[in-house]
Amino acid sequence: MKGVIFTELFGLIEQTQGEKFLDDLIDACDLPSCGAYTSVGTYNYSEMQTLVTELSKRSGLPAADLLEKFGFHLFKRFHLLYPNLFVDHTCPLHFLTQVELVIHKEVLKLYPEAELPSFNTVAKSTNSLELEYRSKRGLAPLALGLIKGCLAHFGSMGTVTMEVWEEGYNAVLFKIRLNP
Ligand code: HEM
Known part of the structure; x- marks a missing residue:
C-alpha cells in the first residue's frame, strides 16, 4: 500500500486526536516500518489493518466507521x-x-x-x-x-x-x- 495513504491517515489522527495519541498508537502497533512512512514509499497492507484495528480498540468505533x-x-x-x-x-x-x-x-x-x-x-x-x-x-x-x-x-x-x-x-x- 502506498505511503500517501498512511501519511494521510496519520495527518487526520494528529489533527483530530493530537500528537501524543498518534505516538501511543504507533508504539502499541509494533509495525515493521515503525510507522516511519514517506508518501512515495510502499508498505505492507497489513500495517493498515493493524493500525485500524488498534484505532478501533482505542476509540470504541467499528473499523468500518x-x-x-x-x-x-x-x-x-x-x-x-x-x-x-x-x-x-x-x-x-x-x-x-x-x-x-x-x-x-x-x-x-x-x-x-x-x-x-x-x-x-x-x-x-x-x-x-x-x-x-x-x-x-x-x-x-x-x-x-x-x-x-x-x-x-x-x-x-x-x-x-x-x-x-x-x-x-x-x-x-x-x-x-x-x-x-
Ligand atoms: C483523485 C482522486 C483519487 C486518487 C488520486 C486516488 C488515489 C489512490 C491511491 C494512491 C491509492 C493507494 C494505492 C496503494 O496503496 O497501492 C488508492 C486506493 C484506493 N482508492 Fe483511490 N484515488 C482517488 C479516488 C478514489 C475514489 C473516488 C474512490 C472511490 C470510489 C477510490 C477508491 C479507492 C480505494 C477503496 C482504495 C484502496 C485500495 C483497495 O481497496 O484495494 N479512489 N487510490
Missing part, C-alpha cells in the same frame, strides 16, 4: 494533492465513473506498484449510478467515505448505500442517487 471517516477526509486531501485529476469535472457521478477508467490509471503511472481496487459501473442514469467494488484488501468502507466525500466536494446532495456481497468487504455494490 473509521475507514469511512478517513475516506471522506481523504477525498478532500486528494483534491489538494492531485488537482490536475479534477480539472474539467463538474459532476460527481461522472467523476466516479472515471475512477477506474482514468484516475486510478493515472495513479498507476505515478506509482506503478500501487495496488488498486476494481470498480465496475453496472447501472447509470442522469441522477444515479451503481458501482461494483472488488478488492482483496476489502477496503469498501474507505470507498464509501471517498464516494460521500466526492458528493460533498461537488456540492451535491444525495444518498449512497453499500450492499455487502462478500464478508470482509471484498465485494460490494454501491448505489448512488443524487437528489433531483
Whole structure:
C-alpha cells in the first residue's frame, strides 16, 4: 500500500486526536516500518489493518466507521494533492465513473506498484449510478467515505448505500442517487 495513504491517515489522527495519541498508537502497533512512512514509499497492507484495528480498540468505533471517516477526509486531501485529476469535472457521478477508467490509471503511472481496487459501473442514469467494488484488501468502507466525500466536494446532495456481497468487504455494490 502506498505511503500517501498512511501519511494521510496519520495527518487526520494528529489533527483530530493530537500528537501524543498518534505516538501511543504507533508504539502499541509494533509495525515493521515503525510507522516511519514517506508518501512515495510502499508498505505492507497489513500495517493498515493493524493500525485500524488498534484505532478501533482505542476509540470504541467499528473499523468500518473509521475507514469511512478517513475516506471522506481523504477525498478532500486528494483534491489538494492531485488537482490536475479534477480539472474539467463538474459532476460527481461522472467523476466516479472515471475512477477506474482514468484516475486510478493515472495513479498507476505515478506509482506503478500501487495496488488498486476494481470498480465496475453496472447501472447509470442522469441522477444515479451503481458501482461494483472488488478488492482483496476489502477496503469498501474507505470507498464509501471517498464516494460521500466526492458528493460533498461537488456540492451535491444525495444518498449512497453499500450492499455487502462478500464478508470482509471484498465485494460490494454501491448505489448512488443524487437528489433531483
Ligand atoms: C483523485 C482522486 C483519487 C486518487 C488520486 C486516488 C488515489 C489512490 C491511491 C494512491 C491509492 C493507494 C494505492 C496503494 O496503496 O497501492 C488508492 C486506493 C484506493 N482508492 Fe483511490 N484515488 C482517488 C479516488 C478514489 C475514489 C473516488 C474512490 C472511490 C470510489 C477510490 C477508491 C479507492 C480505494 C477503496 C482504495 C484502496 C485500495 C483497495 O481497496 O484495494 N479512489 N487510490
